[in-house]
Amino acid sequence: MDLNLLFPGSLVYVPGMMDAPTSSCVLLVEDYKKILIDPGGFASMKVLEDGLTSLGLSPDDITDILLTHFHLDHAFSSVFFSKATIHLHESFSTRDYSSFGPIIGSVYSKIIDSWKSIETFSGGERILGAIDVLSSPYHSRDHVSFFLQTENHGRVFICGDVCARQIHYHEMRKGMRSDPAAAFVLKHFERADAVIFSHDLPLFKR
Template identity: 80%
Template sequence: MDLNLLFPGSIVYVPGMMDAPTSSCALLVENGRKILVDPGGFPSIKILEERLTSLGLSPDSITDIMLTHFHLDHAFNSIFFPNATIHLHANYKSRDYGSFGPIVGSMYLKIIDSWRRVETFNGGVKIMEAIDVLESPYHSRDHVSFFLETENHGKVFICGDVCARQIHYHEMRKGMRSDAAAAFVTDYFERADTVIFSHDLPLFKR
């Protein structure tokens, strides 16, 4: 399996006016499958299209989308891939999206309605025969992280929002945090050659 980081995530926040984060997005290629991990939110539409086009890929060529969790900054762009099977934690079904508000809740439901095929998982399983799904419900009840071995980047830990930025990892590593999330992150960080943070540049350890 090969991994290509299409773009790193970011956080854009203007107090009282705008909160527009978008997640990192990775492309995995394995045996004819083209898999997007967290295709991102509305602010990354342009860079997502540019990076896929530069690789000679169209939206129709994406076969699968894996979500660390179902938040708009990670999942909104899934609406543009009609042939993709969506893979996410089964707990996404337990939310009352209408309670998010008449506009935001409607957006979540529109995204769900756009999905033609959904395959749910729980933590502790291996999907696509190559990707370990790790229970990491410290951010939301449907949150997971992924751990996989690649040909070009070694062992890769995709944190999701359990460790969104490099500074969060360094706080955990230095003992400034000692909760269950910190223990989880530092354990898998030690096993990995490459760490993809959801809202920051990645770390390449080799």
């Protein structure tokens, strides 16, 4: 399985006007499978399209989409991949999305309605034959991280928002945080050759 970082995530916030973070997006390729992890939000649609086009891929080529959690900055662009199976935590179906407000709540509902095929996980299992789902409900109750072996980058830890930026990892490493989330991140960071942060540049350790 080969890993391609289509784009790194970022954070954009203008008080009172705009809150537009977008997640890192990873493409995994193995034989006929073309897997996106966290395809991103509205703000990253163009770079997502450019990344796929540069690899000679169209939305119809994507077979699977994995979500670390169901927030708009990670999951909105899943609406463009009608042939993909969506993989996410089972608890997504029990959330009251109307509580997010009449507009944002309806966006979540429209995303779910666009999914033609859904497979859920609960955490702790291996999916698609090669990707370990790690329970990490520290950012939201449906949050998971992923760990996998790749041909081009060795062992890869995709941590999601449990460790969104490199500075968060360094705070954990230096003992500035000692909570369960920090222990989780440090454990899996130590066995990884590469780490994909959701809102920062990746860290390749080899």
